[in-house]
Amino acid sequence: MRCYAVSFSLAFCLLVGTASAAAPPVLTPQQTKARELLAKIISYKSAVGPDETPALAEYLAGEFRSAGFKEEDLLLERYKDTAYLVVRYRGQPKPGHKAQPPILLLSHLDVVPALREHWKRDPFQLDEANGFFYGRGTLDVKSGVAVLTLLFQRLKQEHFVPTRDLVVVFSGDEETTGETTQELLTKHRDWVDAEYALNTDAGGGTLAPDGTARSYNIQTAEKTYASYKLSVYNTGGHSSRPRQDNAIYELADALKAVQAYRFPVMWSDTTLGYFKAMGATTAGPVGAAMQAFAAKPQDAAAAEVLWNDPNYVGPTRTTCIPTLLRGGHAENALPQQASATINCRLFPGVKPDEVQQTLQSLVGKAVEVTVLGDPHYSEGSPLRADVMAAVTAAVHARFPGIPLIPIQESGATDGIFYRAAGIPTYGISEIFIRPQDQFAHGLDERIPVQSYYDGLDHWYRIVKTLAGR
Ligand SMILES: [Zn+2]
Incomplete structure (x- = not known):
């Protein structure tokens, strides 16, 4: 068994590790909360058809409100059958420093449809088995929605004041037309204008067949x-x-x-x-x-x-x-x-x-x-030294020494719209997964449980490095 808590002492890990193999892993309060939030987010059928995306956006807005975010820092908008949510975490420049433009943190609320009769389990009910969380959107990309929500809650609780505004953006139709992102970039440009964006919906780590970490991809461009x-x-x-x-x-x-x-x-x-x-x-x-x-x-x-x-x-x-x-x-x-x-x-x-x-x-x-049709145009994003260093440090904290590989994918995520609008975007998912376990858009979509829990610190470290005092 593997120790779930990054912050546990080695002695405690060993103690837990010697317990019966059937014993459930001991979760930290933060992990318990992370599991509950992921289960809740998965339970919304935020796909074309039933489209519960507006209800999911409402629910998450409530999560941010209860963490202390003020109404003026929330933008929740209906768009056709869907909705999008933007949350601003106000920063303050270091004394004697100029204000810097915000950093965006991107994810999307919608998922590809999943039919109950095609799945062995209910796709909209989080299930844990064999070290995986199963459910539609576990990988693409409700885990990202959850980790960013938990990140803002944790930073608020710690009374963290970033050196610049941090802005979480949850779009509502990434899997179909990307119109919510395009509307944000035109109608609400003041909410999403930023120096660059970090995207949960691309990049991430590759595990070898035996489960050891092999490499980490940073997605900086999409064809x-x-x-x-x-x-x-x-x-x-x-x-x-x-x-x-x-x-x-x-x-x-x-x-x-x-x-x-x-x-x-x-x-x-x-x-x-x-x-x-x-x-x-x-x-x-x-x-x-x-x-x-x-x-x-x-x-x-x-x-x-x-x-x-x-x-x-x-x-x-x-x-x-x-x-x-x-x-x-x-x-x-x-x-x-x-x-x-x-x-x-x-x-x-x-x-x-x-x-x-x-x-x-x-x-x-x-x-x-x-x-x-109406094809899109997009720029590639330059490899920023500060982003590369922050991501490398976070990845190496989990898996020392593994190579980080910049990649250009045959898209597309919401990133193409941000890049086209002049906002460099970096896909830096927290998830490490074996290629044979990747079922995004397909049946039995899943993520390794360990990877999700460790991913909480991935985003925490990166944001603290890029916007910490
Ligand atoms: Zn996605």
Whole structure:
């Protein structure tokens, strides 16, 4: 058995450890409260359909009020069927220092729907078994909501006065449209204007199959997603009178032009840091290419190796690939129309209309290139030394010496909206989990119990380092 309390003396750990294997772990008062709060938050069906997100936001507002937060520092707004909650923890600069902009602490209240009949257990009732907490949202990301709520309660109880405002932001539709975050950034910019944001909804630690800590990811950037339609039109005709101007041929030529093109290699301090760390533990030519790329991203041979590996091409450039194809209307007719969907993953900083222009120049004027939907644009966030140091210290307090790896993911979280609005955002989840235990959005979503309890100190340490006196 493992000792649950970080602050327990070793002697007490050993004492507990020698008790019968069936004995329940002894929880500290803080852990008991953390367990109860997580259970309560999980019990709200804050998914599209029953949408109990407004009720959850109300409940949490009550938690903050009872911890001593004043009405003027709470923003609770309904938005369509959902709601969002913002809580300001007022800071005070050190004597003789200028006021600094706030730090945001992000999470989201909504979850992906979960059907009772598909689950072995009630997805909206916290269940503890085999060292895991089970329930919809345990991982994505009600544990984050709970740890941030507990963090503010604990800091208030300790009469902590940060050197700058800390602002907890719980959005209400991260899993669907992200509109609550976009509304916050436009309508309530004064509430969420900040120097940077720390996000519970990304990053986090990886455990090896035997449960030992392997590495920790800090998410600093997300590729964005954009789809384009290539369309070719033709007058058509009878297939017994064939002509060389043919919508399907022209679309095929356009697709071959897209296939032959490679978007330019791009990099950031995050992707170079990522390839350096990954290269150190990856064998063979791919590992060597990672190290070469990290040392010199202009190394064309290294980029070529990574281009050919679907696992690693993503962090090296914008990519586009055809995913859907349509054309013609009858077996014996010349096609009047042919079209293809091209799905692209944009490197941070690349705008959707730039990719549209590139595609248009590749396929020529005869092919129409249109943007599908309303793709987003996002910047990457620079690796801030102060954030990196604070996160490294918190991670190493739990797992000394493990590598910290900056990552750029194929998003998206609410982070893309903050980054697009000029607020650098860092995904620094407190959870350590084995890849095979990750069931976010799926059945039997779970988190290791130990990781959740230890995560309370993760956020506490980071915030005290970044905004302490
Ligand atoms: Zn999430």
